[in-house]
Amino acid sequence: MVHRQIEIFGDLGLCADVPSITKLNYDSLLLTIQKDLSSWSPKYISWFGRVGVLKMNVLPRILYLLQTIPLTLPTHYLRAFRKCFIDFIWAGSRPRLQFAIMCRSKSQGGLALPDIRLYYYASHLTRILDWMSPTSAKKWLDLETKLANTPLWAVPWLLPNQLPHPCRTAPTLAGTVHLWHRLRIRYTLATFPSPLLPLSHNPGLPGGVRSQLPERFTTHPGLLAKHVLADGQFKRIPLSVEGAPPIFFLDSLNYQQIQHFLKSLPNGTSLMRPLTPFEKFCDMGLVLSHSLSTLYHQLQSSDTDLPTYVEKWDALLNTVIPETHWSKALD
Numbered sequence: 186m187v188h189r190q191i192e193i194f195g196d197l198g199l200c201a202d203v204p205s206i207t208k209l210n211y212d213s214l215l216l217t218i219q220k221d222l223s224s225w226s227p228k229y230i231s232w233f234g235r236v237g238v239l240k241m242n243v244l245p246r247i248l249y250l251l252q253t254i255p256l257t258l259p260t261h262y263l264r265a266f267r268k269c270f271i272d273f274i275w276a277g278s279r280p281r282l283q284f285a286i287m288c289r290s291k292s293q294g295g296l297a298l299p300d301i302r303l304y305y306y307a308s309h310l311t312r313i314l315d316w317m318s319p320t321s322a323k324k325w326l327d328l329e330t331k332l333a334n335t336p337l338w339a340v341p342w343l344l345p346n347q348l349p350h351p352c353r354t355a356p357t358l359a360g361t362v363h364l365w366h367r368l369r370i371r372y373t374l375a376t377f378p379s380p381l382l383p384l385s386h387n388p389g390l391p392g393g394v395r396s397q398l399p400e401r402f403t404t405h406p407g408l409l410a411k412h413v414l415a416d417g418q419f420k421r422i423p424l425s426v427e428g429a430p431p432i433f434f435l436d437s438l439n440y441q442q443i444q445h446f447l448k449s450l451p452n453g454t455s456l457m458r459p460l461t462p463f464e465k466f467c468d469m470g471l472v473l474s475h476s477l478s479t480l481y482h483q484l485q486s487s488d489t490d491l492p493t494y495v496e497k498w499d500a501l502l503n504t505v506i507p508e509t510h511w512s513k514a515l516d
Contacts, residue, residue: 198210203356206254207262214247215266217246218269226277235273236296238273239298239299240299244299248308255312256357267302274287274298286494290485303481303484304477306484309365312361313467314480315472316329316341317468317470329358333349333352335349335386336407339387341381342375342378342409343382344377345366373487374461375464378450380411380458380464381411381468382450384409384410384412384443390446394443395436398440401422413444463480
């Protein structure tokens with residue numbers, strides 16, 4: 186019989202019913218934040234001071250749950266946090282500036298107000314960076330690798346219909362994978378197929394990759410598309426590799442199968458494109474010291490347009506103010 190008693194670890198509530206963990210923790214956090222902000226609202230705090238309160242006091246509490254509970258977060262929580270922030274900034278009065286503009290950096294004409302939606306996205310993307318790092322010492326990676334029944338470094342680059350069943354059903358894996366496929370095109374994180382497309386552990390490649398073939402191209406745990414391509418052409422199999430056995434006929438045949446597989450992929454020309462910034466982070470396989478903030482700013486920088494009020498000033502003055510002048514003015 187499953188023991189369903191709720192246990193509290195620090196400020197984190199856990200129970201045997203996984204879908205209830207999100208509600209258990211975020212409901213109480215939301216109530217606490219609403220109570221705190223309502224008690225601080227009557228106090229005289231400047232505009233930027235209120236943003237500072239949210240960044241220093243409220244944001245860390247939200248980020249703790251986002252990183253500790255890697256589950257799909259219902260959108261009504263994101264909307265609720267956003268409403269709390271807006272009500273606190275404007276002291277309950279009608280907002281006079283768009284939320285998106287307030288979240289911009291100060292150099293882009295904003296207030297650097299935290300955007301919880303982007304932090305939620307970034308928290309899941311940091312998990313993908315951890316999946317790609319062979320040197321990470323995080324114990325949960327062993328659990329998720331066993332759960333996925335495939336190396337985690339292969340999961341993000343497989344086509345959605347080729348994902349192993351646990352990656353589409355296990356709560357932690359499915360939440361990250363589903364969000365990844367929503368964000369990859371929207372924020373120019375990756376296109377499919379990617380140069381990081383795995384050939385090893387790829388269900389779409391009949392017969393797979395022979396065990397001694399990858400070591401002729403790379404020291405990576407598996408063989409990727411970028412390992413066999415160079416300057417838009419397929420590499421030749423290196424004949425002499427230290428410590429590797431001689432080439433067998435089956436190795437050459439397997440390599441021909443790999444080439445045929447890659448040529449048959451739709452939009453296969455994208456295999457030769459340069460890596461996107463996010464793919465470069467993944468390819469390095471390093472554990473970034475400030476991965477959450479780095480990815481947050483990367484997502485935020487995908488919108489590089491000037492604020493909408495720039496056009497209004499141009500219309501009012503009947504001129505076009507150069508972007509360089511606006512950048513100086515905003516700084």
